[in-house]
Amino acid sequence: MRILFTSYPLFGHVNPMLPLAVAAARAGHEVAFATGADMTAPVERRGLTTWTVGPTHADAVADGRPWFAATAAARAADLVPRAVAWQPDLVVSDEFELAGAVAAAVVGVRHVVHGLGVMIPVPLWAMLQIDPALDELHRSHRTGLDAATTRRATYLEAWPPSLRPAGERLWPRSRPVRPVAGEPAPGERLPAAVNALPHERTVHLTLGTMFHRTPGLLETAIAGLRYLPVNLVVTSGPGTDPASYGPQPPHVLIAPYLPHTLLLPRCSLVVSQGGAGIVLGALAHGLPQVVLPQGADQFVNAEVCVAAGVAAALGPDALTPTAIGEAAGRLLADPSAATRASAVRAEIAAMPDADEVVAALASPAVQASSASPA
Known part of the structure; x- marks a missing residue:
């Protein structure tokens, strides 16, 4: 399989996804990891192919608008044509990286959302103005989808079940993945x-x-x-x-x-x-x-x-x-x-580790049950 990972350019967004990306490469899949120029180095140190897409986080902060919604269009403008040319079989994006959902829809492949911590509460999601930005992104790329259909994607949930708060869940379809405390680069040592x-x-x-x-x-x-x-x-x-x-x-x-x-x-x-x-x-x-x-x-x-x-x-x-x-x-x-x-x-x-999750995502049964919404 070809698996495209895409993340907003912050350590707290890239690092949680690295174990899954490394596991995918270890399993023999072709992996590309797309993020801002300020976060490609940690990915490259793991031996993964990187794509530089969208603005850096520093550029997003200077813009002054909500980071994730405001940078989605620029990231999609870089990501979508590269995805079309590369033709991934699966796109995995962090929960705040909106361009990944659109790239998957344009290519016509499955989209999986990688959680970062507690699944974001619905009121906070609304406050970040993400749904209108995602709706506009789908319209501009003529996918026929919207924010609501995007949330039918499988959500990889790293937060342990006993600590999950009650209330409405933004992504109803979830699959657990074991969190790890970062992915050390080869040769990394404590002083x-x-x-x-x-x-x-x-x-x-x-x-x-x-x-x-x-x-x-x-x-x-x-x-x-x-x-x-x-x-x-x-x-x-x-x-x-x-x-x-x-x-x-x-x-x-x-x-x-x-x-x-x-x-x-x-x-x-x-x-x-x-x-x-x-x-x-x-x-x-x-x-x-x-x-x-x-x-x-x-x-x-x-x-x-x-x-x-x-x-x-x-x-x-x-x-x-x-x-x-x-x-x-x-x-x-x-x-x-x-x-x-x-x-x-x-x-x-006891939660499944990255190797188990990659194997599950690549299995024909899971592929059929989590097909990209049309």
Whole structure:
């Protein structure tokens, strides 16, 4: 099969799809991965063919309009003709990448939606103005489809069943896929400084790749966590200088980036902004979390994790060094939180992995049951 993957150009959109794309290539399928120029490098490091399509995320931010809806037409203008020329048998797009649905419809092949975290609530989907943009995209490419028919696609759901919120589901047809904490590039290693840290337990602090520049937040969290009797490993985010956070004691390590697949097995607790990638990564390793939600899906993620007893959450108005340090200290001292997180880890481990999902998507029975709507 020829499988085209397409994603909005952000780490939190590309990274969750990489395990499936790598598994597809490993199974012998021809794979192309389309995204913005700013996110092709992580894909190429996995040995995958990349297509540069649409604007970068920086261009989308400068435009000032809602990112996903506003960039869909430009991405489709690049993606559709390449898809027509390449003739994929299947198109897999992230849930916010609208051009993938249109490319699949124009070529006349199946479309599968890859979820990133909690399936987006219907009101939030409406607020992002995605349906009108998707309807217009289908009209302009004369597919005969619309946003409603697009949501008949199979949705690959990485969020564990016990943490799924109640309510209307945007994509009624779903198939589980096991989330992983990133896909390490060949040869990737943790720095030797991680092995030199003095304490038995380690806390990982990250604000991801979108909210890491929130003024003062990382500094506040470091100030609250550095006095706990644990190692503190901080990833400060792309484009940052660890030295800018000032001198740190020997048990604190700050780096712009560390591979979560290699780091999280060493940790006892994660403190983060609550993006889907790090929340799922921590849960996949059975780690309790302190969530400091800032925007996007983070408040929903925090809410469902707190309800499941695997996390504590502090809203924007409660973010002081003392509050963050105390929340982390309580979770580190509470074995029940780790027990509940371990139960979610077992649930995630039972979900089909990327190899199983690729095999299922390529099977004749699944192909027949999930044919592209006409």
